[in-house]
Amino acid sequence: xxYKLPDEKDLEAMIGIVGKEYATNNKAxxxxxxxxxxxxxxxxxxxxxxxxxxxxxxxxILVYCTQEKIAVSPVSGGLSGGFACxxxxxxxxxxxxxxxxxxxxxxxxxxxxxxxxGVTNGELWAYMHKYHPDWAPPIxxxxxxxxxxxxxxIDRGFSLYTSSVGPQGDNFMCGEIxxxxxxxxxxxxxxxxxxxxxxKYGLGPDMWSFLMGSQGSLGVITKAAVKIYPHPKFKTVVVxxxxxxxxxxxxxxxxxxxxxxxxxxxxxxxxxxxxxxxARWPKDKIPHDYAFYKDIGISQWWMNWETWAQxxxxxxxxxxxxxxxxxxxxxxxxxxxxxxxxxLHPKQIASRMKKPNKIAIPYSFWEAGFLFIxxxxxWPECAHFAEMYTKAMEKYGFPPVMWIASIERCRQxxxxxxxxxxxxxxxxxxxxxxxNRETTEYALKQGWLNYRPDPYIHVQAYYQAAMYxxxxxxxxxxxxxxxxxxxxxxALP
Amino acid sequence: xxxTGMKRLEELEKDIYKCIHCKACRSAYSxxxxxxxxxxxxxxxxxxLYEGIVDACxxxxxxxxxxxxxxxxxxxxxxxxxxxxxxxxxxRDVILPCITCGQCSAQCExxxxxxxxxxxxRAACMESGVPMIDKHELVDNLVKERNNxxxxxxxxxxxxxxxAGLEKFINNKDAKIAYYVGCTASYRQVEVAIATxxxxxxxxxxxxxxxxxxxxxxxxFRIGAVGTxxxxxxxNLEAFKNVKMVxxxxxxxxxxxxxxxxxxxxxxxxxxxxxxxxxELVARLIQQEKIKFKxxxxxxGKVVTYHDPCHTGRHFAVDMEQEMIEKSSNLMIExxxxxxxxxxxxxxxxxxxxxxxxxxxxxxxxxxxxxxxSMCCGAGGGVRAGYPEFSIKTASLRCDExxxxxxxxxTTECPFCWRNLSDANEQYEHGMVVMGVLQMxxxxxxxxxxxxxxxxxxLLPSIRENMEEILKEKPKK
Numbered sequence: 001x002x003y004k005l006p007d008e009k010d011l012e013a014m015i016g017i018v019g020k021e022y023a024t025n026n027k028a029x030x031x032x033x034x035x036x037x038x039x040x041x042x043x044x045x046x047x048x049x050x051x052x053x054x055x056x057x058x059x060x061i062l063v064y065c066t067q068e069k070i071a072v073s074p075v076s077g078g079l080s081g082g083f084a085c086x087x088x089x090x091x092x093x094x095x096x097x098x099x100x101x102x103x104x105x106x107x108x109x110x111x112x113x114x115x116x117x118g119v120t121n122g123e124l125w126a127y128m129h130k131y132h133p134d135w136a137p138p139i140x141x142x143x144x145x146x147x148x149x150x151x152x153x154i155d156r157g158f159s160l161y162t163s164s165v166g167p168q169g170d171n172f173m174c175g176e177i178x179x180x181x182x183x184x185x186x187x188x189x190x191x192x193x194x195x196x197x198x199x200k201y202g203l204g205p206d207m208w209s210f211l212m213g214s215q216g217s218l219g220v221i222t223k224a225a226v227k228i229y230p231h232p233k234f235k236t237v238v239v240x241x242x243x244x245x246x247x248x249x250x251x252x253x254x255x256x257x258x259x260x261x262x263x264x265x266x267x268x269x270x271x272x273x274x275x276x277x278x279a280r281w282p283k284d285k286i287p288h289d290y291a292f293y294k295d296i297g298i299s300q301w302w303m304n305w306e307t308w309a310q311x312x313x314x315x316x317x318x319x320x321x322x323x324x325x326x327x328x329x330x331x332x333x334x335x336x337x338x339x340x341x342x343x344l345h346p347k348q349i350a351s352r353m354k355k356p357n358k359i360a361i362p363y364s365f366w367e368a369g370f371l372f373i374x375x376x377x378x379w380p381e382c383a384h385f386a387e388m389y390t391k392a393m394e395k396y397g398f399p400p401v402m403w404i405a406s407i408e409r410c411r412q413x414x415x416x417x418x419x420x421x422x423x424x425x426x427x428x429x430x431x432x433x434x435x436n437r438e439t440t441e442y443a444l445k446q447g448w449l450n451y452r453p454d455p456y457i458h459v460q461a462y463y464q465a466a467m468y469x470x471x472x473x474x475x476x477x478x479x480x481x482x483x484x485x486x487x488x489x490x491a492l493p
Numbered sequence: 494x495x496x497t498g499m500k501r502l503e504e505l506e507k508d509i510y511k512c513i514h515c516k517a518c519r520s521a522y523s524x525x526x527x528x529x530x531x532x533x534x535x536x537x538x539x540x541x542l543y544e545g546i547v548d549a550c551x552x553x554x555x556x557x558x559x560x561x562x563x564x565x566x567x568x569x570x571x572x573x574x575x576x577x578x579x580x581x582x583x584x585r586d587v588i589l590p591c592i593t594c595g596q597c598s599a600q601c602e603x604x605x606x607x608x609x610x611x612x613x614x615r616a617a618c619m620e621s622g623v624p625m626i627d628k629h630e631l632v633d634n635l636v637k638e639r640n641n642x643x644x645x646x647x648x649x650x651x652x653x654x655x656x657a658g659l660e661k662f663i664n665n666k667d668a669k670i671a672y673y674v675g676c677t678a679s680y681r682q683v684e685v686a687i688a689t690x691x692x693x694x695x696x697x698x699x700x701x702x703x704x705x706x707x708x709x710x711x712x713x714f715r716i717g718a719v720g721t722x723x724x725x726x727x728x729n730l731e732a733f734k735n736v737k738m739v740x741x742x743x744x745x746x747x748x749x750x751x752x753x754x755x756x757x758x759x760x761x762x763x764x765x766x767x768x769x770x771x772x773e774l775v776a777r778l779i780q781q782e783k784i785k786f787k788x789x790x791x792x793x794g795k796v797v798t799y800h801d802p803c804h805t806g807r808h809f810a811v812d813m814e815q816e817m818i819e820k821s822s823n824l825m826i827e828x829x830x831x832x833x834x835x836x837x838x839x840x841x842x843x844x845x846x847x848x849x850x851x852x853x854x855x856x857x858x859x860x861x862x863x864x865x866x867s868m869c870c871g872a873g874g875g876v877r878a879g880y881p882e883f884s885i886k887t888a889s890l891r892c893d894e895x896x897x898x899x900x901x902x903x904t905t906e907c908p909f910c911w912r913n914l915s916d917a918n919e920q921y922e923h924g925m926v927v928m929g930v931l932q933m934x935x936x937x938x939x940x941x942x943x944x945x946x947x948x949x950x951x952l953l954p955s956i957r958e959n960m961e962e963i964l965k966e967k968p969k970k
Contacts, residue, residue: 028587029558031572032565035514045577051557077516096559122546125526130533130544145523145546146516277825285824356546358524361515361602368510423510 003071003090003484006047010068014050014093017060022051022099033075033094046073046094053099055178055222062180062220065093066482072180073486074216076117077148092484095220104223106132110198112173112225113138117150121356124149136160136231138171141268145356150224155215156451158405158414160355161229161267161308166408169212173200176223177211179479187211190225197225210475217485218476232308234315237352240326241299243338245273248301248404249383251329251339255305255322256379256410263409265318270405271303273390279401279420280362288399297342306353366399369423373436374416374451375443379406382413385448389417389439396435414451496757498616498717505610506574511603512567518597518607519562521549521866530861536893537921538886543861543897549868551887552591560587563597563607570614580621588614589626590883592876593715594803594869598811604818608808615717628879629716636721640707640728642878645680651704653683659690665701670951671736671766672700673729673750675743675908676708682908684928688935689742689771695940696778698951700740705732709746711804714753716875726754730765738767738952740774742931744802744907745873751957752812769955770805771931772906776844777953783946786852786939793854798900799846799930800860800891800914801839801867802907810835810865813957834963837956839864842906845930853939858898868894870905872913888917895925902926904933
């Protein structure tokens, strides 16, 4: 596939669509969109950056780029702490969707909100906190305030209640997408012009699910209708510590299986190991030895259950049940003596429940840069993953930071090794790649899924899923005939 | 510290590489989504929802492109260091419209020294041969000819003192304390200079005004003209070398002497005097119960709000934090002490305002974005000279925020902030009075001395100097 490098004539065409103020090839401005961190280290400076505001502008841009075979990378905001799909070769056009930031509608009766791609977590939170305080803003948990609701969802991110109801994408009911072939499509019940966006499966097969995880590789999503849930006043966090990931895994699964019971109350179930705390501070300004963390009451591994309920009675019931189950679990634990309830100060509870938050950000404070290399595993295998990966991180000289969270009541685990390193040294990039290759080879054999395979990893996964990839590619060809959209982490094409 | 922009940029490489482009730096209260605010307000510059997290980067708000927000500039710096981008006018025109207010630095969880990086970028840009913009070149020429960027005659720098009957303090050779006035108070907001000097006189301070005083160099450090800035620095160090304490009434000058000068002096040099802002003295005397204020019918019931100048507020807070981080051996344990120290620093002007409320009868009301999260007035970083429309619009944004709390009087403690806010107040008809706190005390004759302070009181150091002791203390609960 060959692409055209945009030239002045192409810039003029873009200016003709959006206006002089919103299209540029200014080298300083294009360089400012670079990002080599958090989710990926491969990024290059785009040739042109455009800031459209209207659907029709996007349609014209995509049609033009399709005709001219110019690559396009859409960016809605910050994508979970960094530009997860930054421009890669062959460069081309970067669409900064930050001007599309309308909160179009919040419907409390039908329980959805309609947003544009540039709406950030911070904006939606502030707006709903003020005007719809009884409803939880449908923002991602763990993503910083400047990340967007849309970007997180199409990257298969988390919601505030993912551990109970499933990934954020499951909360998206209908959407509007502009495909590079020039078509503007509304999905689900919204396909009918007179209908509300109230049902994902309206009118036929759910096309929206095809877009989940697409990371902007199929078209530009310009609106989404997202479910909203009541925001109960009764909330708390329960934490149990242990000294190994297997006890963490197994206790959490036992609680998660209480479906139609307490596990529906546990909206965010996440944990990990003590280096999660250590690596948030500069490497030379924090003890590395576990003895210090033990002294301040941090277990080697732990699990948090953030619990929501409509009444105090329900909350007490749920948290007491978790405690009782943890006590009971000791009979089956690898090391029962290490299973301890962690007592949290009210300020610590408030801090853990704060959303949106900046918890994922300070891992750059350790040295100068970090990467999340994220995997999905079946929940009963996350401890195996954690054990394997932390050993590998130590082998390559990285602190063994491991974060694990439950999706849909432990049907899946999202396992996030946080690789902290000094990004000034190119040798560290090589070490990260080596770590990634070695662990990917092992992980794929176990049937685990790489969340965002890096370009040098793609082929390891996809050659094994050839038929699936064939159909993804066929759909992409249908909507993006000249393959101009960023390939995303799906390597399409 | 390195003495050229490019070397300084290289020294800051680790900070630059820490940036993960999370964009938390765009907003005030980026870590306080549930902060209760004052609701939506439709002001002269549009409607703002003052709740939770609110955008607060003036250049980003005005220009919109990623390059004008802080994270974009960090990646420009990285591209320069990597050789992916060269300095040219395009780069200059993107890195200059930044007020260097430091909001970004205050929000950054990775503690990146963003203001240092942007200033180093500017200096390196200039060193590479990219010409200054016309307006900056003008002020650079003016300061070289006249020792101030306003073009005022050098000989007239202390005219305000002579006109106000304060001549006896000019070149008062025996005094151990000096009052550094600064260019804005000397040539523009002379009310600040008069109010401060008269306050010192009323308190019985034996101080000197130094007629060899020249511009502190702040605008030139900010825009990257570090050669000019260092020349001015040398002149001031010479002019003030014989005093023990220098008081300031300008946040920018105070910051420049205290934070910038030591960075640009050689390794074995240190400031020959201590530094302090006049409001620190007033706050201390209130706490010692040596002064209070008289009731005043005209001010009684007036709603007064306070704008935290970036230079005395955020810049000092971030500088103190960086110094304490450097000294810390266990940052996880000591971070709370650092936060407490910063909170104590921000209380200094509020001690005065709350006392005014108690004694005079004003109603002190805080704006939404305050202290570490304060919204900039728009004047600094070379922007007022270089991009006056953007500068005044930013000041008007701030005036909107004061209008939102129903302020009759908008106070501050920096004549440059005062100038810009005052101009915006007038141009956009915000309908308030803008004045300095010390000006209010002097012009309304509010000072009531309960016990005459003495030289020892005047020579007590700033609370900033206590950092090592703060780290040794147990954290407050």
